[in-house]
Amino acid sequence: MQTGGLLFKPGQRITKGFSSIIDWFFPSQCCICGKLSDKTPYLCEACYRQCAVFDKCPDSVAYHTDHPADHVSAMFYFDEHIQKLLHQLKYQDMPFIGEFLGRCLGNHYQSTQFAESEALIPVPLYHVRRRERTYNQSFHIARGLASVWGIPVMKRALKRCRNTQTQTQLNKTQRQENIYNAFSLRNKTYIPERVCIIDDVFTTGATTMETARILKRAGAKIVNILVVATPRKD
Ligand SMILES: [Zn+2]
Numbered sequence: 082m083q084t085g086g087l088l089f090k091p092g093q094r095i096t097k098g099f100s101s102i103i104d105w106f107f108p109s110q111c112c113i114c115g116k117l118s119d120k121t122p123y124l125c126e127a128c129y130r131q132c133a134v135f136d137k138c139p140d141s142v143a144y145h146t147d148h149p150a151d152h153v154s155a156m157f158y159f160d161e162h163i164q165k166l167l168h169q170l171k172y173q174d175m176p177f178i179g180e181f182l183g184r185c186l187g188n189h190y191q192s193t194q195f196a197e198s199e200a201l202i203p204v205p206l207y208h209v210r211r212r213e214r215t216y217n218q219s220f221h222i223a224r225g226l227a228s229v230w231g232i233p234v235m236k237r238a239l240k241r242c243r244n245t246q247t248q249t250q251l252n253k254t255q256r257q258e259n260i261y262n263a264f265s266l267r268n269k270t271y272i273p274e275r276v277c278i279i280d281d282v283f284t285t286g287a288t289t290m291e292t293a294r295i296l297k298r299a300g301a302k303i304v305n306i307l308v309v310a311t312p313r314k315d
Contacts, residue, residue, distance in 0.1 A: 112169055112178060113162055123181045124166070133158040136189070139283045139311040144253050148286075149293040151303045152194055155283050155311035156186055163310045167281050171214065176221040182309050183225020183279075191229065195305050198277035201227055201234045204292055205264070207244040222309060223279040238270045239292060248287065256287035264292050266299045275303040283308040 111118040111125035118125040170178040203219035
């Protein structure tokens with residue numbers, strides 16, 4: 082099983098200027114084991130190495146016949162460690178974990194077709210849910226990723242027009258029906274030819290495939306999907 086490699090390429094370690102002063106006074110704690118993590122922020126080297134890398138197209142993509150996405154990949158399995166990080170990102174007001182995971186994605190997929198995207202489009206939350214949570218976790222993942230690839234995040238390209246019911250109890254068909262037409266393009270938004278949709282987890286893919294469908298309809302030629310994790314197959 083492949084597990085986590087280098088967290089940052091040498092030149093990208095946050096060791097300069099103001100950040101290093103902050104780190105000196107407030108050394109970063111690993112979000113998983115709680116130990117001080119002096120070399121890398123938020124996740125110590127030992128915990129990172131236990132995160133199982135998936136780095137493939139999730140099997141559930143095969144459920145979608147004629148799907149609109151060109152390339153799909155999840156970096157990790159949704160195992161215990163990644164699950165804990167994503168839970169903290171979504172429910173414990175830790176947007177910096179999203180940016181950290183985004184940088185991991187950025188480094189890992191640097192030399193792939195995903196990095197040829199002209200813009201990143203995070204899957205939007207319904208506005209009520211975003212207010213409850215105060216931020217959209219996918220936006221912060223995209224922001225971290227964008228800092229590595231040097232491309233823009235189109236935060237407001239898509240709008241979630243209705244509050245879909247939680248998908249966890251739904252089967253594949255119900256998920257697709259639940260999410261159909263849940264997104265729309267904001268007025269006059271220009272969509273580049275090559276875009277990459279960013280989300281935290283790819284389960285059946287109903288949500289990201291629906292956003293891909295909207296973006297293709299809006300004129301995108303290549304729509305990729307990149308997510309942090311996907312569950313292991315039962
Ligand atoms: Zn740790």
